[in-house]
């Protein structure tokens with residue numbers, strides 16, 4: 001179900017409790033209130049808190065208020081760092097999806113006492129609440145005290161159906177001794193009417209005993225949806241380096257890439273299961289290159305790439321051909337056999353891939369978190385020229401690979417034979433009337449940018465019979481981006497004194 005539909009369902013269920021205030025207020029931090037929590041204390045549900053760049057030494061509690069807490073300039077420059085022990089941000093008072101934390105680095109959290117007497121929720125602690133957590137960097141939260149530690153990045157308990165979307169969740173740890181579960185996310189849901197949604201997150205380098213990336217346990221009612229996540233380089237000392245499914249946990253795991261995660265000898269580094277009560281439904285996923293094994297039994301797997309193979313419809317075992325796995329670039333290369341190999345009718349099909357590219361592109365959805373998009377063509381023809389002698393319009397085309405320092409070939413055809421041509425180049429496409437029904441197709445002007453000289457003779461004789469091809473050097477100092485080109489042919493036979501060509505936009509890689 002889409003986020004919008006989920007939101008709609010929640011609002012419907014909670015309708016009697018949701019009475020929007022007469023007018024929503026916007027509070028700026030630190031302009032209107034000195035701290036984020038001071039702003040939270042002052043606002044009402046429906047308000048918005050906008051936070052300027054900076055490091056905020058605070059522990060935040062949403063206090064049951066369904067407000068949007070958003071950074072103005074993103075997580076790279078806006079950090080909430082726990083000032084005291086406990087979670088950095090907590091939702092424990094029945095907040096719903098309209099309570100949003102968006103665009104922060106959330107770090108240095110250490111957890112609070114959970115319903116089972118352990119320490120939970122280093123970065124974010126969610127209990128009986130269903131907020132939206134999106135576009136954050138939840139990093140370097142470490143739970144070190146207590147006997148049992150759960151969910152160093154995010155811990156989710158009770159009747160909670162949050163949406164956890166487009167976050168980076170990395171370098172969080174609950175430690176690796178027994179009973180410490182969920183380095184990135186711990187999830188235990190009860191009586192769930194709506195499935196919690198873990199969507200399009202990048203989850204890496206988290207550590208735990210069970211469930212390095214994500215740990216699921218005892219989900220009663222709707223099962224969590226874990227969709228479109230890039231899950232790599234997480235590690236455990238027991239089961240499920242990437243994802244662990246303990247007792248009665250059968251999440252729907254779709255369109256995820258799970259690779260380079262590790263577990264000790266005999267255990268699954270990809271997806272670990274406990275027993276027949278944990279039957280995750282795995283569709284359109286890559287589970288490849290994990291140690292020691294990929295997926296334990298009980299999982300129901302289809303349309304997935306599992307190293308060493310796994311029984312089920314549409315499963316394959318092929319090298320995914322990541323762009324650069326050694327440097328954690330797990331995009332699909334153009335040669336990957338997983339492009340268009342997934343099931344577009346899966347239980348959940350994300351509208352975007354993990355990085356926001358539109359999917360489905362091509363005949364079918366790609367397997368894994370990344371939808372491969374072919375690079376744009378390097379030369380795009382656009383616009384139209386104006387005729388020379390005999391009413392014939394010359395044309396411009398190019399070929400080669402446009403890189404700084406390389407050479408491309410320029411072709412001018414159908415000009416007046418024996419004439420003289422020159423090239424105009426600019427940064428943008430244009431269509432500026434020049435009189436005589438001629439258009440200037442490039443802007444701004446920069447004559448002679450491509451070609452050995454601005455003026456060059458055209459071969460052939462007679463109307464429309466002139467053509468020339470020549471190499472054009474692209475200076476090594478050229479920045480990636482587009483350059484627009486147009487050829488002009490001096491032609492005394494027409495009243496303009498020239499004809500010109502269509503434009504060609506060259507995309508420098």
Ligand SMILES: [Ca+2]
Nearest residue numbers: 353357370371
């Ligand atoms: Ca992509």
